[in-house]
Amino acid sequence: MKATPHAPIGRDPASVAGKQPPIDEATDLLIVGGGPAGISAALTAAGAGVRVTLVDENPVPFQTMGEDVPLHFGGRMAATVANRNAVLESMLAARPQLAEAIDAGVDVRLGTAVWGLFPQRPTAGWIDGHVAGLADEDRVYLLRFKQAVIASGCRDMGLAFDGWQRPGVMGAAAAYRLATTYQALESRTAVLVGSGTEALLIGNALMEAGVRIAAVVEQAARVAGPADLAARLAANGARLFTRQVVEQTIGDPQGVVAVRLARIDGNGAHLSDPGERIECDTVVLAVAAIPAIELLEATGCAMSFQAARGGHVAVIDAAQRTSLPFLYAAGDCAGVWPSKSLCDGIARREGRIAAVAALRALGAAADGPSEEPVSPDPPLRDVAHERLAWVRATTLQAAATPFVCQCEEVTAAEIMGLRPPRYLGWRRDAGESWRLGSVDPQGVPDPDVVKRLTRAGMGPCQGRRCREQVAALMALGTGSALADIPLATYRPPVRPLRLGALAALPEVAAMAEHWDSWFGMPSQWIPFWRVPPAYTVAGRCTAEPVGGE
Amino acid sequence: MISSGGAGAAVIIVGGGVTGLSAGWWLAREGTDVLVLEAGAAGWGASGRNGGGCSHHHSPLFREEQRLWPMMDELLGYPTEFQPERIRIALDERQFELYRRALENGARQGFGTEVLDRRQVRELVPLAGEDVFGGYYHHFGGHANPHRTLQAYAWAMRDCGGRLLQHTRALGFETRGNRVVGVRTSRGTFACDHLVIAAGPATAELAARLGLTVPLMSARAEMIVTEPLPLMKLGGVDGNGLYGRQTLRGNLAYGGGPHEWIEAADVQHTRPYSTPLQGGIARRLCELLPKAAHARVIRSWAGFIENTPDGRPIIDRPGGLENLTIATLSSVGFGLSPASGRAVRDLVVTGACDFADLSTLKLSRFAGLEPDWPVLQGWLPTAVGAGE
Numbered sequence: 001m002k003a004t005p006h007a008p009i010g011r012d013p014a015s016v017a018g019k020q021p022p023i024d025e026a027t028d029l030l031i032v033g034g035g036p037a038g039i040s041a042a043l044t045a046a047g048a049g050v051r052v053t054l055v056d057e058n059p060v061p062f063q064t065m066g067e068d069v070p071l072h073f074g075g076r077m078a079a080t081v082a083n084r085n086a087v088l089e090s091m092l093a094a095r096p097q098l099a100e101a102i103d104a105g106v107d108v109r110l111g112t113a114v115w116g117l118f119p120q121r122p123t124a125g126w127i128d129g130h131v132a133g134l135a136d137e138d139r140v141y142l143l144r145f146k147q148a149v150i151a152s153g154c155r156d157m158g159l160a161f162d163g164w165q166r167p168g169v170m171g172a173a174a175a176y177r178l179a180t181t182y183q184a185l186e187s188r189t190a191v192l193v194g195s196g197t198e199a200l201l202i203g204n205a206l207m208e209a210g211v212r213i214a215a216v217v218e219q220a221a222r223v224a225g226p227a228d229l230a231a232r233l234a235a236n237g238a239r240l241f242t243r244q245v246v247e248q249t250i251g252d253p254q255g256v257v258a259v260r261l262a263r264i265d266g267n268g269a270h271l272s273d274p275g276e277r278i279e280c281d282t283v284v285l286a287v288a289a290i291p292a293i294e295l296l297e298a299t300g301c302a303m304s305f306q307a308a309r310g311g312h313v314a315v316i317d318a319a320q321r322t323s324l325p326f327l328y329a330a331g332d333c334a335g336v337w338p339s340k341s342l343c344d345g346i347a348r349r350e351g352r353i354a355a356v357a358a359l360r361a362l363g364a365a366a367d368g369p370s371e372e373p374v375s376p377d378p379p380l381r382d383v384a385h386e387r388l389a390w391v392r393a394t395t396l397q398a399a400a401t402p403f404v405c406q407c408e409e410v411t412a413a414e415i416m417g418l419r420p421p422r423y424l425g426w427r428r429d430a431g432e433s434w435r436l437g438s439v440d441p442q443g444v445p446d447p448d449v450v451k452r453l454t455r456a457g458m459g460p461c462q463g464r465r466c467r468e469q470v471a472a473l474m475a476l477g478t479g480s481a482l483a484d485i486p487l488a489t490y491r492p493p494v495r496p497l498r499l500g501a502l503a504a505l506p507e508v509a510a511m512a513e514h515w516d517s518w519f520g521m522p523s524q525w526i527p528f529w530r531v532p533p534a535y536t537v538a539g540r541c542t543a544e545p546v547g548g549e
Numbered sequence: 550m551i552s553s554g555g556a557g558a559a560v561i562i563v564g565g566g567v568t569g570l571s572a573g574w575w576l577a578r579e580g581t582d583v584l585v586l587e588a589g590a591a592g593w594g595a596s597g598r599n600g601g602g603c604s605h606h607h608s609p610l611f612r613e614e615q616r617l618w619p620m621m622d623e624l625l626g627y628p629t630e631f632q633p634e635r636i637r638i639a640l641d642e643r644q645f646e647l648y649r650r651a652l653e654n655g656a657r658q659g660f661g662t663e664v665l666d667r668r669q670v671r672e673l674v675p676l677a678g679e680d681v682f683g684g685y686y687h688h689f690g691g692h693a694n695p696h697r698t699l700q701a702y703a704w705a706m707r708d709c710g711g712r713l714l715q716h717t718r719a720l721g722f723e724t725r726g727n728r729v730v731g732v733r734t735s736r737g738t739f740a741c742d743h744l745v746i747a748a749g750p751a752t753a754e755l756a757a758r759l760g761l762t763v764p765l766m767s768a769r770a771e772m773i774v775t776e777p778l779p780l781m782k783l784g785g786v787d788g789n790g791l792y793g794r795q796t797l798r799g800n801l802a803y804g805g806g807p808h809e810w811i812e813a814a815d816v817q818h819t820r821p822y823s824t825p826l827q828g829g830i831a832r833r834l835c836e837l838l839p840k841a842a843h844a845r846v847i848r849s850w851a852g853f854i855e856n857t858p859d860g861r862p863i864i865d866r867p868g869g870l871e872n873l874t875i876a877t878l879s880s881v882g883f884g885l886s887p888a889s890g891r892a893v894r895d896l897v898v899t900g901a902c903d904f905a906d907l908s909t910l911k912l913s914r915f916a917g918l919e920p921d922w923p924v925l926q927g928w929l930p931t932a933v934g935a936g937e
Contacts, residue, residue, distance in 0.1 A: 012927035015768070016807040021825055116825075123769050123811040123853070124822045125931035133825060142825055300820060408798075420697065423797060426628045446590055452597075452696035455798065460776040460847055491849050492823060499775055500842030503835040505828025515790045515833070517805040519768070519880060524860025527654050528609040531909040535859045536917050537925040547647035548792065548805070549605065549881075 014520025014546070016126035019511045023131060023142045027053035027107065029358050030132055030145035032114045032295065034058070036344040037331025038151035039097045040351030041358075046104035048364040053143070054106050056098075057113035057495070058181060059087035061137060068461045069496060070113075070292070071155050071177060074170025075255060076282055078184040084111070084137070090183045112136045116492030117148065117299040119324065130326060133492060140501045147326050147358035150296055151351060154310075154332035157288035158465035159193065159390055160412065162248035162400040164283075167255030172202040172286035179209040187282040191215045191259050192238070193246055194390075196381065197338035199286030200229035203238070206284070213238040215278050217261060219245050219268070219393050224381055225338070244275055245394045249283060256281055268393030287390045288383060289336040290468060296322060296329055298490040305483040307383050308376040309335025311468070312487045318373035319357035320350055326361070328354035337376040350374050384482035391472040404473070405466040407459020414454055415470055416477040421455045445474045447488035457488065460496055518548025525549060557740030558584035558712065560897055561732050563719045563755060564748035566596035567695070567883055568876050570702035570713070571890025572745060574625070576897065577711030584741075585711065586734060588718040588817070592699035594749045596883060598821070598852025600772065600792040600804055602785075603884035604635050604690025606654035608862075609905045613888035615660065615689055621887055626708065627701035630694035630797050638670055638677060638684040638788035638837060645683050648788065652685055660689035674786050676778070678839035684788065692785045692794040695883050702886075719748070721758050728872050729759065743897050747876040750816045750855040756875060761867060763875060764915050765855045766928045767811050771823045772804030772851075773830050775844040789837040791830065801841055803834050804850075810928045811853065821851035854880040858915065858922050864889060866896050867912045875912060 011017035029045050031038045034056030042054040057070065062082040065073045080086055088110060092098055102108045116133040118124070132143045156171030163169075168187075172194070178185035190211050192203045195218040203213050213233050216223070221243055223230045234240060247262035247270065261275030291313050297303055301314040302323035314322040314329045321328050330350035332340070340346040349371055359366040391412075395404060401411045408421065420426045447470060450456065456470050457463030463470075467488060475482045493502070514520065522544035523535070532539070560576055562569045565587025576583040585591075603618050605611050621629050639645035652662040665684040671677050673686065703713055714736065722744070723731035729744040746755050750767040757763075777799030784795035793803030806829050827849045835842050857863060857879045864876045874896045878889055888905070895902040919925055 010927050011929055012810065014807060015927070016809045016826070017927075017929070017931065019807055021828070116823075118822070118824050120933055121819075121822075122815045122930075122933050123819045124809065124824050124851075125933035126809050127824065131825065140828070300822065420628050421798065424628050424630065449590070449696075449700070453700060458798075458848075460845060462847055489820075492827070493846055493849065496776065496845035496847050498842070499831050499844050499846055500835055502773075502828050502831035502846050503842070505825060505832070507829050507832070511807070511829055515806050515829070517787070517790050517792045519808060519856060519860055521856075521860040524856075524879070524881070525607050525650070527607045527657075528906075528909050529657075531861070533909075533914065534917055535914050537858065537919050537922050540859065545647050545650075547644075547650070549602070549607070549651065 013514045014516050019508055020127050021142060022506050022508060023144055025141070026144035027051045028146050028362050030143065030148040031151060032148065033151035033153055033331065034095060034098055035151060035153055035331055037347040037351035038149065039095065039101055040348040041149045041151060041330060041355040042101045042106045043097065043104060044352045044355035045359055046101060046106050048359050048366065050359065050362050050364045052106045053109065054101060055109045055112040055114060055134060057111065058091055059084055059111050064496070067496065068465055070464065071174035072158060072171030072285065072465055073174045073178065075167035076170050076175070076186045077178050077182065078186045081182055081184045087182055091181050094181045113495045114295060115495045115497055117295060119299065119326065135495065135497055135501065140497060140505055142505065147361055149328045149330055149351065149354045149358060150333055151331040152292040152295055152333040154289045154336050155292050155464060156285050157290050157387065157468040159285055159287050160395045160398065160402040160404045160469060161246045162398050162402050163251060164249065164402055165406050166249050166251040168281055169249060169256060169283045170285065172199060172284050173289065175284050176202045176205055179206055179211070185209065185211065187211050189214050189280040190282040190284050191217060191278055191280045192284045192286055193217050194286035195223040195225055195230065197225040198289040198336065198341045200225040200233065201341055202284070202286060203233050204229055207233065207236055214280050215239045215241055217244055217246060218242045219264060219389050220386070246283065247275060256283055259283055262397070264393045268389060268397065270397050288387055288468065289332070291333045291336055293333055294490040294494040296327070296333065297487065298492050298494050299327060300324060301327060303487055306335065307483065308337060308379045310337065310383060320354035321357055328358060330354040335376050339377050346374055387468060387472050388476060388482055391469055392476060395469060396476070404469050405456035405459065407461050408455040410454050410456040412473055415450060415456050415473050418450065418453050420453065445478050445480070445485065447471060447474060447486060450474060451488055462494070462496065463488070516546055516548050520546045520548070522546050556737065557731065558582045559741070560743045560745060561586060561739055561741040562745040562747055563732065564746065565591040565713055565715065566594050566747065566749055567592065567699055567702065567886035568878055568889050568893070569745065569747035570699065570706060571886040572747060572876070572893035573711045574702050574706040574709065575890045575894035577706045577709035583711040584739060585713045586717045586719055586732065587713065587715045588751065590715050591703050591713060592696065595852045595854040596699050597696050598850050599695050599883045600802065601692040601695050601794055601883065602690070602792055603631065603692055604687060605881060605885050606651055606658065608885060609907060609909060610885050610888035610892060612658060613891065613904050614885050617887035618691060618693070625701040625705040627704050629698040629701055631691055632784055632797070633691040634783060635687045635690045635692070635785035636673060636684055636783055638674065638786065639682045640680050640789050640836060641682050644788065648685055651687060655687060655689055662687045673782060675781055676838035676840045680836065690785070694796065719755060724759070724870070727870055729870055743872045743874070745874045745876065745893055745897060747893065749877070750813055750853050752855065752875065752877045754813060759870060759873065761869065763863065763877070763912065764858050764918055764922060765877060766923050767813050767816055767853050767855045768808040769811055769821050769851050769853055770804060770808045771826050771830065771849060772802060773827045773846050774848040775801040775841065776847050778841055778844055789833050791833050791837060801834065801838065801844065803830060805833065806830055810930045812930050816853045821853050823849040823851040856880045858918060858926065862910050863912050864892050864896070864907055864910045865912045866900060
């Protein structure tokens with residue numbers, strides 16, 4: 001049995017050349033996210049004579065929610081979220097403009113996640129045009145697009161304290177989404193950790209949804225967000241604890257039953273005077289709203305740490321356009337700041353601006369008044385300092401060394417000590433080079449190296465619960481500014497995909513005809529005792545079977 | 550012993566991948582003053598983007614690869630996650646015949662392989678399915694964790710007094726007569742008594758600055774990673790057109806399939822992106838290990854890799870400059886790195902490799918190569934339209 005010889009002229013048959021996958025579906029403008037920014041973009045673009053497709057991953061499958069993807073749901077979703085039709089109804093009721101978009105001719109696909117964007121570019125050019133990878137409950141598939149507006153919202157920074165892995169510890173964005181979009185938040189009494197504008201807004205929204213907010217906990221000396229929002233919570237029975245953090249949760253098999261607070265000094269050290277025990281079934285982590293940038297970063301947009309926008313975001317121009325000319329960011333994924341959180345008009349304006357720019361790029365008529373570009377509020381708070389303060393006072397002080405990365409079970413000390421994972425059973429003393437900062441003493445610590453060595457962030461939640469904590473630990477461990485810690489890369493699939501579903505992506509026959517494990521070069525694997533003394537293309541061996549090792 | 554003071558080193562190695570860092574470690578551990586210059590982050594190229602296989606029975610470095618791997622944790626003082634032995638599964642007769650070569654090559658060099666029938670494969674590989682044709686159980690080779698190994702080389706080298714400068718790009722060289730005396734970099738000039746170029750895809754361009762033609766083309770290849778699954782008895786399981794392994798954590802990390810040829814100039818400025826090819830890899834992994842079909846894919850990788858025209862390494866002190874060593878492993882470098890680093894050390898220190906015959910890895914084998922060889926072999930980058 002001999003393999004086919006290489007074609008002497010033409011393209012390497014073992015390469016990607018000529019193997020583009022069949023792609024049946026196409027749109028002109030792809031909008032990712034059906035919140036205020038995405039819907040506004042869709043309504044702006046509808047009727048302009050271009051195909052508009054709006055995808056939103058809600059309702060997220062129950063199992064995916066159980067893995068805390070895309071938000072930190074903390075096991076507090078009611079069983080009704082497994083009923084897809086019921087959730088769809090709740091969702092359409094909560095976002096009536098989705099129906100408006102459908103009526104306006106927008107191709108709205110709910111329960112559909114985008115797991116990657118694959119623009120044609122040098123070094124990755126084998127598929128013509130721009131392609132999006134989509135996944136719904138039934139299938140994984142590809143969609144061609146020309147322009148895309150990403151309006152993927154925000155998620156929450158995780159914060160490790162003893163017992164934070166218990167069901168009931170969840171992110172504020174997850175609690176808000178379950179309460180408002182899904183009508184499925186299983187919580188009666190919650191403690192809110194964090195008191196910024198986003199935290200207090202969500203606290204009030206949860207209260208209106210019937211959740212009793214027992215306490216608001218803030219590491220700083222005073223409440224960080226608007227006083228009226230805090231006062232409304234207080235008027236309904238919430239107690240405000242400043243210069244305090246959660247020391248631990250107390251729980252039973254169903255999850256949290258109470259939290260124990262700790263009083264802290266100005267350096268984050270816990271005071272001996274014990275903090276209060278507060279009965280609650282839910283702990284809502286609201287220390288930082290993090291722009292959901294994974295799709296933008298994985299696609300290769302230039303990113304930067306912008307404190308006024310709440311951390312790492314895509315660099316955008318006045319038209320919300322990223323460094324990739326076909327890609328726009330709008331809504332919370334383009335930046336979170338107080339006035340934007342208080343009024344969704346800003347996110348909507350961003351969506352409209354992005355849609356108009358995309359329509360112009362498509363050569364379509366973009367009517368309507370021109371919009372004032374959006375800029376963030378001048379920052380009133382130092383978000384980088386606050387995040388470090390939370391981690392220093394909470395995680396670094398935790399007595400029982402909780403796992404910062406719950407998927408891979410990595411503690412703060414292990415991250416800061418660059419320890420190999422425990423399953424290796426590595427007991428030897430480390431050489432002197434083994435420490436955070438030693439990876440490149442001339443440069444800043446590299447979060448991707450920390451990931452690879454400790455495995456923090458490498459699990460099924462794809463680092464959603466620990467990323468910002470790992471960056472904060474690296475800054476604290478090396479004395480660096482948080483803004484100087486580079487962003488760890490994201491890579492597709494930015495949503496976990498079932499192997500069997502990804503396997504069903506169609507391919508052309510040429511793919512199977514020339515599939516080899518490596519380069520498909522006969523000469524590469526000739527054993528050294530049979531290698532001819534000289535190599536030329538004309539004289540090369542083509543009769544050996546090809547099969548990479 | 551070679552030594553040098555000041556802003557330089559006795560030996561400068563351009564390229565902080567596995568080959569360069571292994572060579573740096575071998576040199577440093579015997580007291581040689583060595584400096585490794587890396588344009589980006591150590592191991593950010595192909596060294597950190599591979600299947601971790603350590604079973605290269607076709608290579609003159611094979612015996613040394615096999616001898617060294619079981620000792621590497623001990624020698625380096627840091628974990629590599631090396632695990633011995635491999636199983637290769639064939640799903641049809643064609644694959645079974647193709648994969649037999651490893652048995653023959655191993656046997657000729659004194660390493661044993663068991664031929665497995667379907668039942669034996671399924672006993673040894675619980676994730677395998679009904680469609681197995683047969684397999685091979687190699688009592689040699691194995692796999693290791695590329696990132697961990699890369700860092701282990703870097704740390705072990707530093708523990709021995711070697712130096713690594715990352716984000717330091719070699720821009721050119723200074724020569725005197727037929728000797729290289731310095732490396733000009735983005736962080737100034739460093740003097741050297743000996744220069745090693747082990748810079749992966751950039752090797753050709755750097756060698757050209759010394760008037761040396763090293764025929765190389767670069768390509769992009771991809772892998773996927775699943776969430777952890779229960780550990781199989783042996784993680785080094787591949788076949789069905791895939792390479793890869795189950796990691797000690799339980800993740801399945803596999804790659805294979807078509808590569809994309811790229812322009813060398815794009816390597817420096819472009820991140821290696823993965824593409825929908827991950828569907829094709831997933832398809833074949835599902836065929837190979839169907840009981841893993843429910844597992845979630847949580848990451849993908851891509852990497853840039855260089856190849857010589859025959860796909861075989863160049864580890865050589867080419868004629869012309871008397872203190873220059875070139876090392877490119879031509880897309881198969883990770884597993885061989887314990888041995889290739891030692892070979893480079895031998896070439897640098899004594900001029901000849903004392904444990905393996907490197908005569909088939911000389912640059913001079915390409916003396917008669919057609920100048921338009923990439924076109925003749927069809928190794929052509931995709932033409933990307935004016936869209937971007």
